[in-house]
Amino acid sequence: MNTHTSTGMEDANVLIIGGLGFIGSNLAHRLVALGAHVVIFDACLDPYGWNYANIKEIERDVEVIVADTRDFEAVKTQVTDKDYIFNFAAQVSHSLSMERPFMDIDINCRGNMNVLEACRRLNDDAVILFAGTRSESGDAQYLPVDEHHPDNPSDIYSINKLAAEKYHLMYTHVYGMPTSIIRVGNTYGPRHQMKHGQYGVLNYFIRRAMLDEPIMIYGDGQQIREYCYVDDVCDAFLLSAQTPKSIGEYFVIGSGEPVKFIDMANQVISAVGKGSLQHTPYPEGREKIDVQKYYVANDKITEYLGWHPTITLKEGLEKTVAFYQNRLMEYI
Ligand SMILES: NC(=O)c1ccc[n+]([C@@H]2O[C@H](COP(=O)([O-])OP(=O)(O)OC[C@H]3O[C@@H](n4cnc5c(N)ncnc54)[C@H](O)[C@@H]3O)[C@@H](O)[C@H]2O)c1
Numbered sequence: 001m002n003t004h005t006s007t008g009m010e011d012a013n014v015l016i017i018g019g020l021g022f023i024g025s026n027l028a029h030r031l032v033a034l035g036a037h038v039v040i041f042d043a044c045l046d047p048y049g050w051n052y053a054n055i056k057e058i059e060r061d062v063e064v065i066v067a068d069t070r071d072f073e074a075v076k077t078q079v080t081d082k083d084y085i086f087n088f089a090a091q092v093s094h095s096l097s098m099e100r101p102f103m104d105i106d107i108n109c110r111g112n113m114n115v116l117e118a119c120r121r122l123n124d125d126a127v128i129l130f131a132g133t134r135s136e137s138g139d140a141q142y143l144p145v146d147e148h149h150p151d152n153p154s155d156i157y158s159i160n161k162l163a164a165e166k167y168h169l170m171y172t173h174v175y176g177m178p179t180s181i182i183r184v185g186n187t188y189g190p191r192h193q194m195k196h197g198q199y200g201v202l203n204y205f206i207r208r209a210m211l212d213e214p215i216m217i218y219g220d221g222q223q224i225r226e227y228c229y230v231d232d233v234c235d236a237f238l239l240s241a242q243t244p245k246s247i248g249e250y251f252v253i254g255s256g257e258p259v260k261f262i263d264m265a266n267q268v269i270s271a272v273g274k275g276s277l278q279h280t281p282y283p284e285g286r287e288k289i290d291v292q293k294y295y296v297a298n299d300k301i302t303e304y305l306g307w308h309p310t311i312t313l314k315e316g317l318e319k320t321v322a323f324y325q326n327r328l329m330e331y332i
Pocket of ligand 1: 017018019020021022023024042043044045046048049050067068069070087089090091092107110131132133134161179183184185186187188192193200225305
């Protein structure tokens, strides 16, 4: 764990939008342990990662509001008394964004604008943390990708996430509102949905291996990626929220451990103790939006926040498999 993430949140009023999902619920566990008053705001939309099992251990310690960021009035009622707002609500599927582009705009642009506008009108002191995505930069023009890399997103989801990120930075620049962005990369760990493999494929591979079903590899599996353990990602958000220097900034974060896709799949099989690989051609249209090689430099986030990845892929896989070994039925 990054050391100074354990202070400063006691008695803070915190809103976690998208908090029944994967990253939001893991952060909710952390914030409850730190003594924060946590309200979760989630629309419980399928096929995304919301799951009441994600907050089973803390259900008496958090308040859950089932509402949608596309509903401006609902957002307004929840932002007023908050010190911190962590916004993880998103349409998160790259392929679904291509099939339903207007829905993606509604959630990933308008929904986020509603949060910003509600705060501007009613609570412009709230510290807003927004989850961007590594795919905002598109194919890597150089490696490792850093915050100077140009943005050339290759699908609707990533374009709209970039727009939302720019809205946040503009609200800081023009209105002085405290916002900060972490561009999240592939993240894995306990509490990720495992119902389908439309996104968050590493966790889906764990399910397939646990159920002894073959893991599908599109193409030759030589794509380079990195996979960040969710506790490290939560550390980054907590540190950013507590560090005034991060206001108006965005950060890329990664595990610092680039790995070939096929090697990741083999590591999943070893962590689970069973499973097999099956090579298959890309589905139509998928190859064009698949980034071939991607990993990032953590220098800026380390310099600004003292953040660094602490959990190796091997350790993270062991922790994740241990979680699902007891609770698989709640996630499939
Ligand atoms: N997990 C990753 O690997 C990853 C990678 C890059 C970026 N991100 C970003 O991190 C954030 C969290 O991702 P996650 O993996 O936890 O996803 P998730 O699907 O597990 O959680 C998203 C949650 O948001 C909720 N939601 C969706 N639209 C909503 C709306 N309009 N109003 C209210 N709630 C809504 C869903 O019901 C779900 O519970 C997203 O913004 C995503 O773009 C995640």
